[in-house]
Amino acid sequence: MMPKGPIFDIFLSLGSNIEPEKNIDFAKDQLQIKYGRLSISSIYKTKAVGFIGDHFLNLVIKASTDDDPQLVIDHLHYIERQTGRETGTGQFNSRTLDIDLLLYGDLIDPSLNLPRDEILKYNFVLEPLAEIFPEGMHPTENKSYKEIFKELRASVS
Numbered sequence: 001m002m003p004k005g006p007i008f009d010i011f012l013s014l015g016s017n018i019e020p021e022k023n024i025d026f027a028k029d030q031l032q033i034k035y036g037r038l039s040i041s042s043i044y045k046t047k048a049v050g051f052i053g054d055h056f057l058n059l060v061i062k063a064s065t066d067d068d069p070q071l072v073i074d075h076l077h078y079i080e081r082q083t084g085r086e087t088g089t090g091q092f093n094s095r096t097l098d099i100d101l102l103l104y105g106d107l108i109d110p111s112l113n114l115p116r117d118e119i120l121k122y123n124f125v126l127e128p129l130a131e132i133f134p135e136g137m138h139p140t141e142n143k144s145y146k147e148i149f150k151e152l153r154a155s156v157s
Contacts, residue, residue: 007065008066009062009105010062010103011061013098013125014099017054017056017057020056020057024059024097026083026097031079042059044059044127046058048094049122049124054094058124069109073101076100080096080099101114101116102119103119108140115138115139120141123149126145
């Protein structure tokens with residue numbers, strides 16, 4: 001039996017505005033099959049950003065894996081495709097399911113967009129992340145997610 005590599009905590013952002021309850025439930029089931037025990041944030045209902053469309057349901061899920069980050073990303077894309085997600089249709093549009101790898105341990109890898117830049121840009125990513133990992137430290141900002149969320153919320157008020 002091959003020895004396992006180190007285990008990394010990963011955080012995933014999920015969003016959907018096409019049959020969102022069905023597609024998010026499907027994604028949670030698939031992620032549990034692949035990664036086992038999950039920690040799941042509350043679900044946040046948010047307006048579409050950058051286009052006119054139905055509201056999104058967004059959440060963050062924590063899992064653990066010894067898969068390398070590219071394998072994780074490939075698996076997330078596979079789950080998206082199973083819901084009928086069409087890729088290459090632009091960043092701002094309705095979607096059956098969007099799953100992004102936000103964090104892979106404390107890895108900093110610009111080629112994989114880790115940590116994912118949306119963490120610092122959008123409340124719908126940061127708020128559920130701060131909910132389930134409030135004391136976690138952003139690898140490049142040297143601040144907790146709870147602090148970053150408070151600052152982002154104050155800047156838009």
